[in-house]
Amino acid sequence: MARDGGPNRLEAAWEAITVVGRQKVHLLRKGNAHIKITGSQTYVVGNLWKNWLFVRLETDEGLHGVGEGTLNGFARTVEAAIHELEPLYIGVSPFDVETITLRMLRDVYSDGGQTQGSAMAAIETACWDITGKATGQPLYSLIGDAATTLCAATRTAGTAALVPPSAPMRRRERL
Numbered sequence: 001m002a003r004d005g006g007p008n009r010l011e012a013a014w015e016a017i018t019v020v021g022r023q024k025v026h027l028l029r030k031g032n033a034h035i036k037i038t039g040s041q042t043y044v045v046g047n048l049w050k051n052w053l054f055v056r057l058e059t060d061e062g063l064h065g066v067g068e069g070t071l072n073g074f075a076r077t078v079e080a081a082i083h084e085l086e087p088l089y090i091g092v093s094p095f096d097v098e099t100i101t102l103r104m105l106r107d108v109y110s111d112g113g114q115t116q117g118s119a120m121a122a123i124e125t126a127c128w129d130i131t132g133k134a135t136g137q138p139l140y141s142l143i144g145d146a147a148t149t150l151c152a153a154t155r156t157a158g159t160a161a162l163v164p165p166s167a168p169m170r171r172r173e174r175l
Helices: 009-032 075-084 097-106 113-135 167-174
Strands: 037-045 052-059 064-068
Touching: 037 075, 037 113, 052 075, 052 113, 064 113, 075 113, 097 113
Parallel strands: none
Antiparallel strands: 037 052, 052 064
């Protein structure tokens, strides 16, 4: 309760978000439970200062999702972990993100530390990407709402000593 005896705005807003979130999850599971993950591909992308690791999950409906699981200096290790975890997410609906995450954590019977965490993050992000594509919704809409309309950006494509300031722009224009 607010100080004036009325309902607290924050509590009321949270309650409304929770109801909307439950409805979205119910609709997602009801309409798309038949979609199953059928395979995964990993890509290690080189950079001047580290390698990035991406996973692409494929579904039986032709949708795909992309997730990123970079762990500095351990791209091939995380890549191996993603493939080692395949039996825990292949054949499962990408809408069951929590089930997949729990299986990858609980059913491994050991703590894989940062390597396991990075692999799980990549797979989970790819599942959310599939969910967003299947429903036509941005990720922020599926897990809550947009907190802001602005986002700060920084340049992380290299250091000034190794890469001229205009180089990342030229690479982006080629892509």
